[in-house]
Amino acid sequence: xxxxxxxxxxxxxxxxxxxxxxxxxxxxxxxxxxxxxxxxxxxxxxxxxxxxxxxxxxxxxxxxxxxxxxxxxxxxxxxxxxxxxxxxxxxxxxxxxxxxxxxxxxxxxxxxxxxxxxxxxxxxxxxxxxxxxxxxxxxxxxxxxxxxxxxxxxxxxxxxxxxxxxxxxxxxxxxxxxxxxxxxxxxxxxxxxxxxxxxxxxxxxxxxxxxxxxxxxxxxxxxxxxxxxxxxxxxxxxxxxxxxxxxxxxxxxxxxxxxxxxxxxxxxxxxxxxxxxxxxxxxxxx
Amino acid sequence: xxxxxxxxxxxxxxxxxxxxxxxxxxxxxxxxxxxxxxxxxxxxxxxxxxxxxxxxxxxxxxxxxxxxxxxxxxxxxxxxxxxxxxxxxxxxxxxxxxxxxxxxxxxxxxxxxxxxxxxxxxxxxxxxxxxxxxxxxxxxxxxxxxxxxxxxxxxxxxxxxxxxxxxxxxxxxxxxxxxxxxxxxxxxxxxxxxxxxxxxxxxxxxxxxxxxxxxxxxxxxxxxxxxxxxxxxxxxxxxxxxxxxxxxxxxxxxxxxxxxxxx
Numbered sequence: 209x210x211x212x213x214x215x216x217x218x219x220x221x222x223x224x225x226x227x228x229x230x231x232x233x234x235x236x237x238x239x240x241x242x243x244x245x246x247x248x249x250x251x252x253x254x255x256x257x258x259x260x261x262x263x264x265x266x267x268x269x270x271x272x273x274x275x276x277x278x279x280x281x282x283x284x285x286x287x288x289x290x291x292x293x294x295x296x297x298x299x300x301x302x303x304x305x306x307x308x309x310x311x312x313x314x315x316x317x318x319x320x321x322x323x324x325x326x327x328x329x330x331x332x333x334x335x336x337x338x339x340x341x342x343x344x345x346x347x348x349x350x351x352x353x354x355x356x357x358x359x360x361x362x363x364x365x366x367x368x369x370x371x372x373x374x375x376x377x378x379x380x381x382x383x384x385x386x387x388x389x390x391x392x393x394x395x396x397x398x399x400x401x402x403x404x405x406x407x408x409x410x411x412x413x414x415x416x417x418x419x420x421x422x423x424x425x426x427x428x429x430x431x432x433x434x435x436x437x438x439x440x441x442x443x444x445x446x447x448x449x450x451x452x453x454x455x456x457x458x459x460x461x462x463x464x465x466x467x468x469x470x471x472x473x474x475x476x477x478x479x480x481x482x483x484x485x486x487x488x489x490x491x492x493x494x
Numbered sequence: 495x496x497x498x499x500x501x502x503x504x505x506x507x508x509x510x511x512x513x514x515x516x517x518x519x520x521x522x523x524x525x526x527x528x529x530x531x532x533x534x535x536x537x538x539x540x541x542x543x544x545x546x547x548x549x550x551x552x553x554x555x556x557x558x559x560x561x562x563x564x565x566x567x568x569x570x571x572x573x574x575x576x577x578x579x580x581x582x583x584x585x586x587x588x589x590x591x592x593x594x595x596x597x598x599x600x601x602x603x604x605x606x607x608x609x610x611x612x613x614x615x616x617x618x619x620x621x622x623x624x625x626x627x628x629x630x631x632x633x634x635x636x637x638x639x640x641x642x643x644x645x646x647x648x649x650x651x652x653x654x655x656x657x658x659x660x661x662x663x664x665x666x667x668x669x670x671x672x673x674x675x676x677x678x679x680x681x682x683x684x685x686x687x688x689x690x691x692x693x694x695x696x697x698x699x700x701x702x703x704x705x706x707x708x709x710x711x712x713x714x715x716x717x718x719x720x721x722x723x724x725x726x727x728x729x730x731x732x733x734x735x736x737x738x739x740x741x742x743x744x745x746x747x748x749x750x751x752x753x754x755x756x757x
Contacts, residue, residue, distance in 0.1 A: 240593075240596060241596040241599070244593060244596040244597040245596060245597060245599055245600035245601070246600070247597060248596075248597035248598055248599075248600065248601050249600060249601050249604075252601060272616065272619070272620050325507075325511075326514065328511075329510070329511040329514035329515055329518075330514055330515070330517075330518040331518070332511070332515055333515040333516075333518060333519050334518070334519075334522070336737060336741070337733050337736075337737050338733075340691060340733070340736040340737045340739075340740045340741070341694075341732060341733040341736045341737070342691065342694045342695040342698055342732070342736065344695055344698045344699065344702070344710075345698060345710075345713060345729050345732045345733070346729065347702070348702075348713050348714050348716075348717035348725065349717065349722075349725065349726075349729070351717070352539060352717055352720075352722075353539065424607070427609055428609050428611060428695075431609045431611055431612050432611055432695075432699065435611075435614070435615070435699075435702075435703075436702050436703075443612070446612060446615065447615050450615035450616055450619060451615070451619075453619075455616065458612070458613070458615065458616055461612065462608060462609070462612040462613065463608075465608060465609050465612060466604060466607060466608030466609070469607050469608065469609065470604065470607045470608075473607060
């Protein structure tokens with residue numbers, strides 16, 4: 209029965225009422241999640257690999273099926289032959305410029321609307337509307353305005369990444385401690401000083417959370433914009449591969465996107481937990 | 495979190511905020527319309543609000559809008575329902591059976607983080623451009639929202655409640671019915687709020703790739719014809735629908751689970 213108890217295994221989520229009953233954890237208990245997690249992934253991969261040996265597929269289905277070993281081989285070939293670097297570079301450029309633009313716009317705007325209720329009231333309907341709308345809906349329009357190529361991609365990426373950053377910055381700025389602001393004011397600080405000394409440092413963890421969400425959306429933006437309107441990039445490579453039934457390349461591309469996305473997100477997460485160690489865990493607002 | 499420091503906004507302030515918002519939206523449309531008094535208007539690249547609303551009216555009257563909306567709604571709903579049916583039990587299982595959770599967590603996290611939209615071309619080739627393909631893309635994009643929210647929901651179950659049910663002789667079934675399921679529901683609704691946005695993306699991706707009907711197809715087709723007024727009308731419809739869906743769920747959350755406000 210103890211296996212089903214929820215209060216022990218999940219530190220952080222369940223409360224600590226059961227904490228005193230927790231036995232001293234052995235090395236196995238501490239490493240169990242990691243071991244089981246790796247095993248889970250391995251089992252899935254093995255099952256996937258075993259499918260063709262167990263089931264006989266029709267020729268049509270075979271076109272869409274590829275075992276993980278083949279995907280790994282393709283991935284290796286792509287990197288070893290250097291074919292992947294050019295499209296990856298194009299995608300990375302679109303990602304970086306778009307995210308940069310999003311940061312440059314979102315942070316000052318977030319601080320402004322966080323400090324001024326009037327500006328907030330004015331901007332709120334637009335932020336709500338554009339945040340709820342899938343950015344994809346503007347893609348045909350953006351293609352019309354900016355053409356195929358880098359700049360459409362940049363616009364889509366920036367448009368997607370702005371909102372999580374903006375909303376989280378705003379949230380962080382608004383949550384600044386009134387007491388601290390009043391103290392700084394009493395010592396003669398102006399609005400600029402208040403923002404610089406109290407408000408922005410307080411908002412930093414929120415901004416990082418926003419950045420983490422923004423990275424996810426930016427990667428999504430790169431993929432989507434390259435699927436529908438671009439001449440170069442990893443997404444273009446994947447779409448072309450899909451239309452030629454080169455399923456290996458599609459999966460390889462997805463693994464590259466996944467790895468990059470995970471790496472960047474966990475980097476920001478690390479930064480987040482370092483900077484926000486004193487703060488209770490907050491649910492990130494998508 | 496900082497309830498003590500942020501005063502609760504009063505009714506006067508809320509209505510003022512609403513008024514400000516309406517004024518801002520009105521100003522936006524007026525400015526958009528007015529810009530073309532000063533710069534030349536090229537109907538190939540931009541449209542005016544007046545033309546946009548005229549197109550919206552035209553499309554509504556002709557029934558085209560409802561036809562496309564219906565075509566998009568079916569895969570949207572089917573995909574979401576499939577995601578709930580598969581995602582929620584999986585999430586509950588992961589949360590309840592600790593070892594299952596440990597085993598599947600990294601896999602699910604990796605899949606959740608990966609841009610699954612990237613599989614869309616394969617899905618479209620494999621399942622075709624009809625309802626099945628679109629619904630499957632919607633399912634792929636939303637199922638993890640439900641898995642992770644149900645997972646978090648089970649993990650947040652108060653162990654005290656479980657023990658109370660057990661002390662009064664409740665069995666496994668009672669635990670599910672009386673404790674776990676009720677505490678998971680708010681999380682599922684929160685998952686639905688996030689999932690709805692992603693489901694819209696899924697429908698649009700499916701329709702952008704290849705379709706013969708639907709809102710996303712309409713936007714692309716109008717774009718190809720340079721019929722920007724109709725295109726903007728459809729974009730406006732999608733925007734309004736997206737806001738209504740997300741805010742609607744948020745409102746329902748507040749009404750049904752008032753104790754969860756701010757989470």
